[in-house]
Amino acid sequence: xxxxxxxxxxxxxxxxxxxxxxxxxxxxxxxxxxxxxxxxxxxxxxxxxxxxxxxxxxxxxxxxxxxxxxxxxxxxxxxxxxxxxxxxxxxxxxxxxxxxxxxxxxxxxxxxxxxxxxxxxxxxx
Numbered sequence: 001x002x003x004x005x006x007x008x009x010x011x012x013x014x015x016x017x018x019x020x021x022x023x024x025x026x027x028x029x030x031x032x033x034x035x036x037x038x039x040x041x042x043x044x045x046x047x048x049x050x051x052x053x054x055x056x057x058x059x060x061x062x063x064x065x066x067x068x069x070x071x072x073x074x075x076x077x078x079x080x081x082x083x084x085x086x087x088x089x090x091x092x093x094x095x096x097x098x099x100x101x102x103x104x105x106x107x108x109x110x111x112x113x114x115x116x117x118x119x120x121x122x123x124x125x
Contacts, residue, residue, distance in 0.1 A: 010016070048065060055062050 044065075052062075052064070
């Protein structure tokens with residue numbers, strides 16, 4: 001009876017339940033992949049220690065792979081933030097233009113009432 005009530009209340013309950021199961025399966029797969037990547041990273045760090053010691057002993061300057069990776073991540077984040085800012089600026093420009101259009105229409109409406117003419121048609125733009 002409870003299942004009947006749930007299906008009556010939400011006819012898509014079964015679909016949502018299936019989607020939820022699928023999302024949990026995806027999450028599990030991603031967690032496994034993340035674990036493998038972390039293990040791979042740890043192995044690479046261990047393998048680099050010998051090279052790092054040799055480079056330091058020889059006095060050869062180098063950029064550590066972790067620092068390189070961190071720089072790449074920061075660069076990517078900067079690009080994404082700039083992109084978001086660009087998109088939001090475009091939205092702000094659209095909103096400002098729409099507000100200006102509304103203001104212009106209100107002014108036209110007010111002046112039309114004073115003149116006594118027919119009001120202009122308002123369009124969706």
